[in-house]
Structures are given as structure tokens and as C-alpha cells.
Amino acid sequence: MPEQKMLTKRIGDINPLSIKDALEKGTYKQLEKALKMNRIDLIDEVEKANLRGRGGAGFPMHIKMMSTAKQESTPKYVVCNADEGEPGNFKDRYLMENDPHIILEGILIAAYATGASKGYFYIRGEYNQAISIMKWAIEEAKENGLLGTGIQGSDFDFDIEIRTGAGSYVVGEEFAMIESIEGKSGRTRVKPPFPTDEGVFGKPTLLNNVETYCNLPFIVDMGGENYSKIGTKTSTGTKLISLSGNVTNPGVYEVPFGTTVREVIEDLGGGVPNEHKIKMVQLGGACGPIIPEFMLDLQIDFERFEEFESKTGAGAIIVMDERQDLFEVLMRIVKFFQHESCGRCTPCREGHVHLEKLVHSFFKGDGNPNELYSLESLARVMHHSSLCGLGQSSPISIISSLSYFRDAFHDRMAFGGGEK
Amino acid sequence: MINLKINGIDVEAKEGSTVLDAAKEYGFDIPTLCYYPDLRINSDCRVCSVEVAGSNHLMTACSTPVKEGMEVKTNTSKVYNARKTITELILANHDTNCTTCARNLNCELQDLANTLGIEENRFEKVLEMDAVDDHNPSIYRNPNRCIKCGRCIEVCKDVEGTYVLENQGRSNEVKVAPKYGKYLSEEDCTFCGQCASVCPVAAITEKDDTQRVFDAINNPNKHVIVQVAPAIRVAIGEEFGHKSGGQWTGQLITALKRLGFDRVFDTDFTADLTIIEEGHELLERVKTGGTLPMMTSCCPGWINYAEQQHPDMLEHLSTCKSPQQMFGALAKTYYAQSSGIDPSDMYVVSIMPCTAKKYEAGREEMQSNEGMQDVDAVLTTRELAKMIRSQGINFNNLKDGEFDTPFGITTGAAAIFGATGGVMEAALRTVSEVVNEKPLEKIEFEDVRGFDGIKEATVELGGNPVKVAVAHTLKHAETLISEVKAGKSDYAFIEVMTCPGGCIGGGGQPYGTTNKKRIERIESTYRVDDSMPVRKSHENPTIQKLYDDFLEKPLGKKSHNLLHTHYHPRHKKV
Ligand SMILES: Cc1cc2nc3c(=O)[nH]c(=O)nc-3n(C[C@H](O)[C@H](O)[C@H](O)COP(=O)(O)O)c2cc1C
Numbered sequence: 001m002p003e004q005k006m007l008t009k010r011i012g013d014i015n016p017l018s019i020k021d022a023l024e025k026g027t028y029k030q031l032e033k034a035l036k037m038n039r040i041d042l043i044d045e046v047e048k049a050n051l052r053g054r055g056g057a058g059f060p061m062h063i064k065m066m067s068t069a070k071q072e073s074t075p076k077y078v079v080c081n082a083d084e085g086e087p088g089n090f091k092d093r094y095l096m097e098n099d100p101h102i103i104l105e106g107i108l109i110a111a112y113a114t115g116a117s118k119g120y121f122y123i124r125g126e127y128n129q130a131i132s133i134m135k136w137a138i139e140e141a142k143e144n145g146l147l148g149t150g151i152q153g154s155d156f157d158f159d160i161e162i163r164t165g166a167g168s169y170v171v172g173e174e175f176a177m178i179e180s181i182e183g184k185s186g187r188t189r190v191k192p193p194f195p196t197d198e199g200v201f202g203k204p205t206l207l208n209n210v211e212t213y214c215n216l217p218f219i220v221d222m223g224g225e226n227y228s229k230i231g232t233k234t235s236t237g238t239k240l241i242s243l244s245g246n247v248t249n250p251g252v253y254e255v256p257f258g259t260t261v262r263e264v265i266e267d268l269g270g271g272v273p274n275e276h277k278i279k280m281v282q283l284g285g286a287c288g289p290i291i292p293e294f295m296l297d298l299q300i301d302f303e304r305f306e307e308f309e310s311k312t313g314a315g316a317i318i319v320m321d322e323r324q325d326l327f328e329v330l331m332r333i334v335k336f337f338q339h340e341s342c343g344r345c346t347p348c349r350e351g352h353v354h355l356e357k358l359v360h361s362f363f364k365g366d367g368n369p370n371e372l373y374s375l376e377s378l379a380r381v382m383h384h385s386s387l388c389g390l391g392q393s394s395p396i397s398i399i400s401s402l403s404y405f406r407d408a409f410h411d412r413m414a415f416g417g418g419e420k
Numbered sequence: 421m422i423n424l425k426i427n428g429i430d431v432e433a434k435e436g437s438t439v440l441d442a443a444k445e446y447g448f449d450i451p452t453l454c455y456y457p458d459l460r461i462n463s464d465c466r467v468c469s470v471e472v473a474g475s476n477h478l479m480t481a482c483s484t485p486v487k488e489g490m491e492v493k494t495n496t497s498k499v500y501n502a503r504k505t506i507t508e509l510i511l512a513n514h515d516t517n518c519t520t521c522a523r524n525l526n527c528e529l530q531d532l533a534n535t536l537g538i539e540e541n542r543f544e545k546v547l548e549m550d551a552v553d554d555h556n557p558s559i560y561r562n563p564n565r566c567i568k569c570g571r572c573i574e575v576c577k578d579v580e581g582t583y584v585l586e587n588q589g590r591s592n593e594v595k596v597a598p599k600y601g602k603y604l605s606e607e608d609c610t611f612c613g614q615c616a617s618v619c620p621v622a623a624i625t626e627k628d629d630t631q632r633v634f635d636a637i638n639n640p641n642k643h644v645i646v647q648v649a650p651a652i653r654v655a656i657g658e659e660f661g662h663k664s665g666g667q668w669t670g671q672l673i674t675a676l677k678r679l680g681f682d683r684v685f686d687t688d689f690t691a692d693l694t695i696i697e698e699g700h701e702l703l704e705r706v707k708t709g710g711t712l713p714m715m716t717s718c719c720p721g722w723i724n725y726a727e728q729q730h731p732d733m734l735e736h737l738s739t740c741k742s743p744q745q746m747f748g749a750l751a752k753t754y755y756a757q758s759s760g761i762d763p764s765d766m767y768v769v770s771i772m773p774c775t776a777k778k779y780e781a782g783r784e785e786m787q788s789n790e791g792m793q794d795v796d797a798v799l800t801t802r803e804l805a806k807m808i809r810s811q812g813i814n815f816n817n818l819k820d821g822e823f824d825t826p827f828g829i830t831t832g833a834a835a836i837f838g839a840t841g842g843v844m845e846a847a848l849r850t851v852s853e854v855v856n857e858k859p860l861e862k863i864e865f866e867d868v869r870g871f872d873g874i875k876e877a878t879v880e881l882g883g884n885p886v887k888v889a890v891a892h893t894l895k896h897a898e899t900l901i902s903e904v905k906a907g908k909s910d911y912a913f914i915e916v917m918t919c920p921g922g923c924i925g926g927g928g929q930p931y932g933t934t935n936k937k938r939i940e941r942i943e944s945t946y947r948v949d950d951s952m953p954v955r956k957s958h959e960n961p962t963i964q965k966l967y968d969d970f971l972e973k974p975l976g977k978k979s980h981n982l983l984h985t986h987y988h989p990r991h992k993k994v
């Protein structure tokens with residue numbers, strides 16, 4: 001199956017540093033159309049399109065938009081989540097570096113529909129190039145009357161400010177991001193209330209992923225109904241996939257929902273190089289499940305992925321061939337999350353230390369059945385009872401490994417091996 | 421009403437209530453650890469996790485609002501396993517040494533481990549020992565016992581507005597610690613002890629002075645006397661299994677006598693004295709155009725706060741010492757002389773609901789005899805209860821005792837000192853009668869009673885209306901102070917108490933103090949007042965005698981030397 005380029009169609013063809021070029025190629029035309037629409041009708045189109053969040057949780061976009069739009073309290077905020085801190089994900093960077101105006105157009109449509117007047121664009125601090133391109137794009141948009149007061153001659157006012165993260169992964173979580181925007185330490189909050197009720201500075205806030213916003217101009221263009229025909233019945237539209245690991249052509253690919261993991265790896269990524277074989281694939285990013293080769297015909301869509309007690313994640317596919325050691329991979333993942341935990345809730349704060357110790361036992365080759373039992377039970381408890389997505393999803397790699405690669409654990413117990 | 425199911429049983433709950441509340445109402449106890457009534461809910465510990473149909477993740481009962489049609493399960497194996505694992509994780513990073521711990525048998529973590537039946541821990545110890553903070557006379561911090569529940573942070577910040585403690589670091593290196601310095605003594609800590617009173621474990625406690633007191637009692641050369649604050653008698657019974665709202669004065673006195681104190685006196689006596697001195701000070705300030713509003717000075721947490729945060733406001737503070745310190749001063753002068761005891765052979769102990777009183781007793785101004793503190797040791801209600809238990813004294817079987825003379829005859833006005841608004845009401849009873857020169861028709865000043873953060877009243881004094889205000893918690897005091905500073909305040913007199921509800925809600929009171937219990941203790945306090953034969957400080961016959969025999973007159977020279985003090989601006993942390 002080939003790519004189906006929509007969001008990324010103009011990439012390569014458009015100069016990211018020139019708003020003139022963007023305008024000539026049609027950017028902001030859909031904003032113009034949207035500004036003439038009734039706000040509620042606009043959200044109705046998003047509902048018909050059945051657009052779901054692309055940042056990890058897959059929450060229906062129209063519900064968040066409607067809930068923000070209905071709030072009476074002002075000002076309202078729109079936040080664009082471009083923190084992309086999870087290893088294996090780089091598709092938001094790709095969008096920012098190559099077509100910044102399509103993102104701004106999407107944000108503006110969302111802001112208009114919800115009645116927001118102020119935006120924050122929160123970019124991961126290490127993304128130097130993306131930061132400067134977005135800054136430039138915002139400047140140019142201001143100069144062209146696309147940001148500020150009376151946008152495109154309407155009575156819609158909106159301004160956006162760039163914020164950059166300080167290298168912490170957990171600020172990608174929505175409430176941690178909101179706290180960080182408010183100048184506090186990036187730790188999550190208790191829900192409810194949700195951001196749409198009480199977000200930035202206690203005001204209604206729509207917070208979405210870069211890619212999610214980018215879909216809005218296309219929905220406005222073709223109408224929700226038509227948009228919903230792309231992809232599968234329940235997972236509509238396209239998905240940007242960050243493909244990495246042992247593949248011939250790593251990179252960002254845009255495919256319709258319903259494409260299988262194997263198609264992405266083999267047809268688009270050119271398979272594993274040098275006659276090596278796929279041993280396992282991690283989906284979604286470091287927080288996603290690790291599946292064996294025989295499961296690669298799995299379709300990329302929200303429902304299939306939920307069966308793993310996981311979400312689609314942000315759409316990463318990390319390919320690992322037979323030279324990779326599962327336990328080394330798990331060690332790397334656990335260490336990452338152990339380091340990134342904000343330390344607020346017990347299962348995640350205290351759990352990672354022990355998760356690391358237990359995985360290390362198997363990594364070294366001296367795990368025992370008690371440790372296997374403790375590992376499994378701890379991973380499940382952390383998954384079920386952590387406060388935010390970090391602690392909930394960090395153990396998924398372990399839980400899935402215990403389902404699909406259980407033999408590897410037994411082998412280590414029976415025969416030792418591993419790094420001594 | 422919202423209809424839901426808990427463990428298959430149909431349940432009705434008020435809209436806006438949580439699963440935790442609803443379950444409790446129907447007899448399903450859900451264990452909690454970081455949750456504390458009246459504090460902001462953080463749901464960090466995750467111990468109250470329950471299953472809610474439709475969610476694969478567990479939800480915390482403390483933070484989950486009830487919803488129509490919701491189906492909750494509070495005791496499945498998934499839930500139990502989560503709670504047990506979480507508790508084991510906490511214990512693996514905890515200095516578990518229960519038998520030699522201040523909270524043994526009175527500890528929420530120990531209770532939880534016991535309730536869940538934890539007999540061994542699957543997880544190895546990962547605790548890295550950290551230094552304890554015993555650098556101040558009031559509060560002891562042992563970070564090795566901290567379970568990072570965040571209650572202390574919330575109470576210090578949200579209730580008191582003092583922002584001393586915070587979370588530092590991330591991941592498993594998180595610490596709950598003072599903001600700037602290593603020790604509380606390097607911070608703008610008021611030593612109010614509210615943090616200690618909500619800590620579920622022995623990570624923040626009062627500094628234990630019981631051994632010093634035992635040593636004094638056991639020293640045959642020491643005449644050891646004890647004073648008890650008004651707030652103790654309406655709380656001590658809770659330490660021995662009673663419900664809040666009672667009054668245990670008689671048993672308290674007997675327990676103190678059995679502990680071996682030579683004389684048992686009542687701080688209420690010097691509370692009456694405070695009213696006389698402070699009342700006259702107020703009248704004097706009004707008459708001579710002194711600094712107004714005058715603000716009360718009986719609460720040492722508040723004095724610390726004023727010295728730290730508002731050094732430019734110290735003129736507003738009444739110069740009167742607190743009742744505890746007036747007692748100490750009189751004990752080591754008047755009482756020493758009249759009973760022929762050398763003050764250096766005396767040992768003065770006070771039983772206080774408060775940890776800041778420990779600090780106050782050590783202030784250098786508090787020496788009526790050169791080089792000798794007026795009060796030698798201060799014990800909290802909790803410490804006293806420990807002493808009573810340790811001596812095999814069965815509190816509940818004790819007969820009522822009586823206070824010794826001369827500091828034993830007191831009034832209803834003094835009794836209400838322990839409740840927010842009490843000092844104000846006691847002062848108003850006296851000041852009105854002194855100024856208006858006729859008895860009050862109604863001596864209850866209802867406007868200054870109750871649990872509102874800030875209360876106001878206007879009273880007639882000599883034909884003029886005079887406005888007064890009362891604040892409890894430093895957060896509410898701060899509101900009044902900013903009004904004063906902005907010149908927007910026309911109050912003549914302001915009462916400030918640091919602790920919610922006043923001293924009855926102090927940081928040294930029995931564990932488990934909630935606003936509900938505070939209100940019950942306050943009600944009990946007013947019942948004590950009602951039952952007293954004399955209810956106005958200036959009508960206390962022994963106070964009148966004290967002036968005749970010793971002090972001469974309010975605000976006189978002796979009073980000035982013994983009963984009044986001064987304050988220092990303190991270095992403020994940036
Ligand atoms: C630890 C953690 C990190 C996250 N990082 C990101 C991120 O980098 N980018 C992102 O869009 N969403 C991230 N999310 C998800 C956000 O919380 C939020 O669900 C998302 O931004 C909502 O946007 P969407 O509905 O458009 O997907 C993260 C979540 C967690 C728990």
C-alpha cells in the first residue's frame with residue numbers, strides 16, 4: 001500500500017520560510033472559509049469527520065472543541081503540544097520544519113471555533129530548528145494580518161506565543177504542560193476538572209497535538225463527511241508514522257488508518273536491511289507495546305491498538321531485528337521512564353526503581369520465578385494505578401513482552417545468559 | 421441525588437460528593453493515605469484506588485466524583501493487589517522501625533500495612549538515609565520516614581499561606597523539604613506545627629520534651645509546677661478514645677497530679693490577667709492616639725510571622741506577653757516569693773496545644789530572673805498523653821481533681837481563649853464594662869464567634885462605635901494586614917490566631933484534628949464558659965488580689981517589667 005499524503009502533500013514543494021509561498025499554495029484559504037462559518041457548524045464538521053487526537057490518547061476532537069466553546073469564562077486558550085519527547089517520535093518536528101503555516105492555520109481554525117483569543121505553542125527545547133522556523137512563521141503571519149486583531153478582516157482576534165520545554169518528557173502531558181505554561185514546575189494535576197473547564201490560569205483551554213490541528217484545514221476543505229471516508233470506519237483520516245530502527249528507509253510516512261504495520265515497514269520502509277530478520281517491533285514509542293513478527297499484520301487504528309491496553313501512541317514504529325536483546329531494550333526503556341517520572345504519585349515514583357532492578361535481574365541472567373511474579377504484578381499495578389499517562393504507559397513494554405516473549409524470560413531463568 | 425452502585429449495592433449520594441464519601445456512608449471503608457479532610461485533594465498516593473466499570477485503569481475514590489449509573493467496586497483482587505503493592509513500595513523506601521518510633525500504634529502507614537495484612541515485602545529496601553532536622557525547639561523532621569503524601573505542603577501553603585515546605589527534585593529522588601534552607605530554622609517557619617498535626621507518619625513531629633520533664637519531676641530538689649492551657653481540657657480525652665466535643669478538666673488535673681507535678685495550675689488564670697492588661701493597653705492607645713489597630717499577641721506562631729513578614733507592623737502588636745509567659749513570669753517571681761522557693765529550684769512546665777509555644781518559651785525576652793527562662797519546658801497535648809500512658813495512669817478511670825491555688829481560680833472569659841474570637845470576646849466583656857461603667861446586658865458577643873476566616877463586630881464604647889476583627893490562620897490574617905497597610909482598615913482591635921479554629925485546633929493537639937472536630941471543641945469551650953460562676957476577667961477575685969498584693973495596677977511598673985515584652989524584626993528569606 002502506498003502513502004496517502006494529505007497533511008504532508010506539499011512538503012518538499014513549499015518553502016517553510018516563506019509565507020508568500022504558503023499563501024500562493026493555498027494555505028490560510030480554509031481559515032478564510034472557516035471564518036465565514038458559524039462556530040457550531042464548524043465543530044459539527046469536525047464531529048462528522050470523527051477526528052481523534054494524534055498525540056497519544058486518541059480523544060475525539062469535537063468533544064474537546066465543543067466543551068471549550070460552551071464555556072462562558074474568558075479568555076480561552078489554545079495550546080499546541082509540540083513537546084514530542086518520546087523516543088522514536090519525530091513526526092511533529094517534520095511538520096514544523098517543513099510546513100509551519102499549515103499548523104498555524106489549523107490552530108487558528110480551532111481558536112476561532114472555540115472562541116479562544118490566546119495561544120501557546122509549546123515546543124520541545126531540543127528542537128532548535130523547529131523553534132526558529134515556527135518563530136519566523138509566527139512573525140510572518142503577524143505581518144500578514146493572520147495573527148493579531150481582526151484576522152482576515154473578521155472580528156476574530158488571536159495571538160500565539162512560543163514556549164519551550166526544558167528537556168523534561170513529562171511536560172508533554174497536558175496538565176504538566178499547563179502548569180509549566182503558568183510558570184510552575186511541570187507536574188500533572190488531578191482530573192477532573194479537565195483543561196477544557198479549567199486549563200491555563202484556570203481558564204478553558206483546548207490542548208492538542210500538532211498533527212491534530214493540521215487536520216482541521218482539510219476537514220474544512222472537503223467537509224467532515226468526505227474526510228470521514230478516509231481510513232477505516234472508526235478511525236478516520238491519515239496518520240503520520242515515525243518509522244525508525246533496523247529498517248532500510250527510516251523516516252516519516254503518512255498513511256490512511258487501516259494500513260498494517262507490515263505494510264509500513266516493508267512497503268514504505270523497505271524492510272530490514274542486510275538479510276536480517278525482524279524480531280520485534282515497538283509501537284507508539286517507548287511507552288507502547290512490543291510485538292513479535294507474526295503480529296505485524298495488525299492494522300493501525302484506534303480500536304486495534306486499544307486491545308493492547310495501549311493507545312495508538314503518537315504513531316511510532318520502531319523495528320528491531322534478531323540481533324537485539326529484549327532485556328537490553330527493556331532496560332533502556334525502564335531507565336528512561338525512571339528518569340522522567342515527575343515523582344508525584346507512588347506507583348510511578350517508587351515503582352520504577354524496583355521495575356529497573358527486576359528487569360536488570362533478567363538482563364544479567366539471574367532472574368528467578370519470584371522476580372518474574374513481582375515484575376508482572378508491579379508492572380500491572382503501575383499501569384492500572386498511576387496518576388498520569390507516564391506511569392500508566394511506561395510498563396506496557398514489559399506487560400506486552402511478558403505476553404509475547406514469555407519464553408525469553410523462562411530461557412533466562414533456565415539457562416542464564418545475558419550480560420554478566 | 422445521584423444513584424450509583426457500590427459493590428453491587430444501590431447507593432444514593434449527594435451531587436458533587438466523591439466515591440470515597442459515598443462508600444463510607446454505606447459502610448465500605450476505603451483506605452487512604454494522602455487524603456486528609458479539609459485539605460486540597462491531590463490523589464498522589466493512589467491507595468484509595470477502586471474499580472469503576474468502563475475503565476481499565478483504577479480510579480482514586482478521593483478524587484472521583486459520583487456519577488449517575490456508575491458502578492464501583494472497592495474490594496476486587498485487582499484493587500487489593502494495587503493497594504498492597506503500593507504500600508509495599510512505600511515501605512521499601514521507609515525507615516521502618518515501628519517499635520522505636522514516635523508514631524508507633526498511632527500511625528496511618530502502620531495502620532494501612534496492618535489493614536492490608538502485609539507480612540513481608542516483595543521489594544528490597546531502597547532507602548538512602550538523609551539527615552534529620554532537629555535544629556529548632558519546636559518541630560522535628562525525619563525525612564527518612566516521609567512518604568511524600570504532600571499534606572504538610574498543602575497545610576502550610578493553602579491553609580496558612582506560609583509556603584515553607586515544597587516538593588524538590590523528581591522521580592524517586594523527590595524530597596519534601598524547606599524551600600530555601602536545609603533546616604526549618606533557616607526559613608520563615610512560624611513553628612505552628614500544622615504540618616506535624618497532619619503528617620500521617622513520624623516524618624514531622626513536635627520536638628519531644630517529655631524526658632526533660634520526667635527528669636525534673638524525678639529530681640527531688642526541684643519544685644515542679646505545671647500550667648494547662650484552656651484548649652487542652654476540651655481535647656485531651658480524644659487521646660484516650662473519647663469523641664471530640666467533651667470536656668475533661670477534672671481528670672486532666674488528677675492525671676497531672678499522679679504524674680508527680682508539685683502544683684497543678686491553670687493558664688486560664690493568666691488569660692484573665694492578659695485581658696486586664698491588654699484591655700487597658702487598648703484603652704490607653706485609644707486615649708493617647710497610640711498605634712491602631714492594636715493586634716493581639718497571645719499566639720506565638722503569629723508573633724513569628726509578624727516578625728518575619730511584617731517587621732514594619734510590630735508597633736501594632738500588643739506588648740502583652742502571652743498567658744503562658746505571664747504565668748511563667750509570675751511563677752518565678754510572685755509565686756516563688758510568696759511560697760518561699762528559690763526560683764532556681766523551680767521548674768515550670770506548660771501543657772499547650774501548640775508547638776510554637778516551645779519556641780516562645782526559649783525567647784531571650786522571657787527571663788524575669790537573669791539567665792533563667794520563665795518557662796522551662798512546653799509539652800503538647802500529644803506529649804502529655806504519652807506521659808500519662810507511659811506511667812500506667814488509666815485516664816478514663818480517674819476521679820476529678822481541682823486546680824491548686826493561687827493560680828487556679830479562673831473565669832469563663834479565660835476558658836474561651838482557646839477558640840477563635842475568644843480573646844476578642846473576653847476583652848470586649850471587660851473593656852465595655854470598664855469604659856461604659858455599667859454591667860453588660862448580654863455578655864455573649866456572637867459576631868466574633870464561629871468558624872469564618874474573618875469575623876467583624878462593632879461595639880459601643882463610651883458612646884462611640886468601635887470596630888474590631890478576628891482572623892484565624894495566617895492566610896486570613898494576611899488579608900487583614902494588607903487592608904491595614906493599604907490604609908483601608910478602620911478596626912481598633914484585631915485578634916489573630918495562627919491555627920484554624922484557634923488554639924483548640926493547634927499543631928500539638930491530638931492526631932486526626934479536622935475542622936469538624938475543631939468546631940466540636942469550640943462548642944465544648946463555650947459550654948465551659950456557660951458553666952462558670954464568674955465569666956468576666958475583671959471579676960476574677962484572685963486577679964483583683966494579685967493587683968492589690970503585688971502588681972499594683974494594670975500597665976504599672978511591675979506589669980511593665982513582668983507582663984509586657986517587645987518584638988524584633990527578623991531576617992526575611994528571599
Ligand atoms: C508523559 C506524557 C507525555 C506526553 N507527551 C506528549 C507529547 O509530547 N505530545 C503530544 O501531543 N501529546 C503528549 N502527551 C499526550 C497529552 O497529554 C495529550 O493527551 C495530547 O497532547 C492531547 O492532544 P490530542 O488530543 O491532539 O492527541 C503526553 C502524555 C503523557 C502522559
Ligand code: SF4
Nearest residue numbers: 342344345348388391
Ligand atoms: S505517573 Fe509518574 S509522571 Fe505521572 S504523575 Fe505519577 S509520578 Fe508523575
Ligand code: SF4
Nearest residue numbers: 517518521527621622
Ligand atoms: S512512621 Fe509509622 S510505619 Fe514508620 S516507623 Fe513510625 S510507626 Fe512505623
Ligand code: SF4
Nearest residue numbers: 576609610612613615
Ligand atoms: S510549622 Fe507551620 S509554618 Fe512551619 S513548616 Fe510547618 S506548617 Fe509551615
Ligand code: SF4
Nearest residue numbers: 566567569570572619
Ligand atoms: S512530611 Fe509527613 S505530611 Fe509531609 S509529605 Fe512527608 S509524610 Fe507527608
